[in-house]
Amino acid sequence: MKIIFDPKLRKLAEKLGKALGIRTQELKESRTQDNEETVFVGRGVANKALKNMNKYPKCWEVGRVIDNIDYLRKVILDEKTLEKTESKCECRKSPEHIVTQKFDYDCGGASFCTWMIMINREDVLKTDIYRRLDVNPVDGTKSERIKEVLEEEKIPYLEIFEADLTDVENVLNNDGVVLVSYQSEGTEEEIEKLECGHYSIIFDMNEASVRLIDPSHDEEYIPGAGIGVFSMARAEFEKRWIDKGVDGEIYKKWMMGVRRVQANKVE
Numbered sequence: 001m002k003i004i005f006d007p008k009l010r011k012l013a014e015k016l017g018k019a020l021g022i023r024t025q026e027l028k029e030s031r032t033q034d035n036e037e038t039v040f041v042g043r044g045v046a047n048k049a050l051k052n053m054n055k056y057p058k059c060w061e062v063g064r065v066i067d068n069i070d071y072l073r074k075v076i077l078d079e080k081t082l083e084k085t086e087s088k089c090e091c092r093k094s095p096e097h098i099v100t101q102k103f104d105y106d107c108g109g110a111s112f113c114t115w116m117i118m119i120n121r122e123d124v125l126k127t128d129i130y131r132r133l134d135v136n137p138v139d140g141t142k143s144e145r146i147k148e149v150l151e152e153e154k155i156p157y158l159e160i161f162e163a164d165l166t167d168v169e170n171v172l173n174n175d176g177v178v179l180v181s182y183q184s185e186g187t188e189e190e191i192e193k194l195e196c197g198h199y200s201i202i203f204d205m206n207e208a209s210v211r212l213i214d215p216s217h218d219e220e221y222i223p224g225a226g227i228g229v230f231s232m233a234r235a236e237f238e239k240r241w242i243d244k245g246v247d248g249e250i251y252k253k254w255m256m257g258v259r260r261v262q263a264n265k266v267e
Contacts, residue, residue, distance in 0.1 A: 108141025
């Protein structure tokens with residue numbers, strides 16, 4: 001495992017590398033296509049480095065602001081020696097207020113709004129958030145714009161490509177909530193062609209199922225389950241946990257986690 005970093009964030013990457021005990025390497029325009037698991041430091045660095053790779057290893061991206069080191073150790077290194085306690089944070093409960101979609105393309109914007117409510121950052125929603133996220137009928141909501149807003153608001157995030165449900169569980173156990181994109185409601189053919197991409201939030205899970213907050217509501221023109229909070233069998237979710245961007249880029253088992261508790265941040 002190694003850390004690849006934006007040159008502007010060398011100090012942060014070296015600090016993180018020292019804490020995690022893994023080597024660091026500056027991002028280059030041409031990168032060898034190895035199979036080594038990688039931590040990327042810097043918004044968009046993972047997307048840039050992986051853009052031309054047909055198959056890439058599991059990797060993580062952290063932004064300009066990182067969360068506490070123990071949290072990153074547990075999620076990135078999956079260390080079992082850390083004290084493992086089930087989170088009793090309210091984010092394990094569904095929120096009282098869920099923001100639903102206004103259109104057939106704003107599931108990402110609506111999910112982002114609910115996400116902010118769940119981490120007590122309702123202030124972000126007073127800043128013309130759909131404009132900041134550039135929610136539109138062509139692109140929907142791009143993950144890059146989501147990261148831009150998180151960076152601007154100094155909210156630490158952890159983006160994981162080729163994730164698994166253990167990663168989701170580790171984030172949830174550390175007072176986090178997880179944004180995912182997956183294939184929601186649709187015919188088998190539509191799902192197979194990745195035409196049913198949909199943002200939702202995972203806020204709880206157990207051995208049998210994951211619990212999601214779906215921003216769609218029960219109208220024909222709105223894609224999604226149309227039922228707000230619901231459970232999906234783990235095996236079914238894992239099968240559907242893949243999406244395709246408007247540019248054709250495949251997001252296989254993609255997730256982004258933020259935490260309600262952000263104590264001991266490392267700037």
